[in-house]
Amino acid sequence: MLAVEYFEVECPEPVGAEYYKQITNDVLLDHNLLKVIDKLHVYIDPKVPVFIAVGILKPITTVVRVGDIANINPQEGKMTLVITDETYLAAMLRVFWERFGKDRVEQPDRFTVILYNVTEPASEIENLVIGHPGESLNKDLIYAFRCVAPEGFRLRSERFEPGKFSFVASENTLVEGIDELVKAKFALMGETP
């Protein structure tokens, strides 16, 4: 939990809070999301029942380039790319198809892509941007918090803005004053919604 500046789970049942801290940690770790969260406050009251997660996100400025996921080997008339990480492979192929056309891009096997008759230098290909990890972040966070929240809590209200988010879930209809509660939880972290 070193990467997260503030991480608290608040619950009227201390044992439950402890378990949910562990669950939140495990889920965010599994989904590789701990590194993007700066502050996180989770509030659960099984008696109401309500689950609130509010957090501050770290700015994501990095982009994924071809060089990050492939080693390029320029040869006569063609360029062979050896893929090291498949996560952005589909996105990379799409960029190549648009730029060079499908007839000049070939993928003989899972970890190899060959570009034919490419005039650009290898360094330029390496710098091509193929993905923005921040784009799917909100979707990933919603999925992760759906896993963290107790399963019966199916009525949800999420608010995701650049840099901060709130996730509210309950089994019953959300009460009107819920925004005040969310604001109070942000205040505990020294932030405003």
Place this chain on the structure above:
Amino acid sequence: MTLVPVTYKGGIYQHDIVIDLIEDLGGYIVQKHVLAQEVVLQCFVPKDDIELIREISRPIFGEVTDSPLVGTEIAIVSMSLEIHHLPHPSCDIAEYARRIGAKTNMVSLARGPGKRITGLNDEERDVINEHDIAVYLMGNFEACIEHKMPILLRGIEVPVVVCGGPDKETLVRIIDPPVEGYVGGVGRFMRRTKEADQLDKLDEIIAEITRVLEKKREDLAKDPLSVSPARLMNLIRERVPAILEVTSPTPLTVQMAGLRVKLPYDTFAPELRRMEIEDGITLGDIAEVVPSRMRDYIIVRVLPFSETNIVI
């Protein structure tokens, strides 16, 4: 002759010697797994002859261990089949119980999650009641467990062990009506059970299940069954050849007081009822043959001596 449940583990070479020996001694093999070069036999053997089996299997490097859960069918009741409960902890617990000989079925409830919306329908209730014991895997909050348990226990007649996040004392205090077994500190978690303390918890669950089942065994012994389910299993295997065609891992599942026969009820129930066991006594005389709520299987419930006046 008292039969005790044991597991035999050994190499595939000459393992038929052990099978013959167990059968000659009057024991029954409930399940046989052949895994590459290894054989695992789950069986009932006469208590006095365990040492003899150990003696004979020593030269072929066989190992005999006590497995109190052999010959039992356990319902692991999970609140749902969502990622919240699977694969941890539901599968971990089910798999751990299976490792020491139990036959576990996972029963997932349609309206298990939540507090207000929770419910148990008649099919779920009947399926759970077909087992020897039900292990309820609850969540982490006292308030939820307290509210849900009376609803989830409605109509359940088999012994129940409840696992939940709060400690054992709290579970004992909040669960009403009381159940037979409690294991605290095992609620919902999202990680694999592989650390020593987590494995200790799984052992604690097994110990609790064993304790509850031992009590049930003692109760059964007071009014013995008309025929041993393991013996019945062997007879059905001999006399109803269709069972050999069933591809399920356990076509005949032995329970403490009965048997699950994985054949269609309408086609095979009359044949089973007519099946002669010994001296003109048919299965219909000493057991109830009823349809199972699980697929179209058959449940054979062996009647006690007090009802049939027969023990064979």
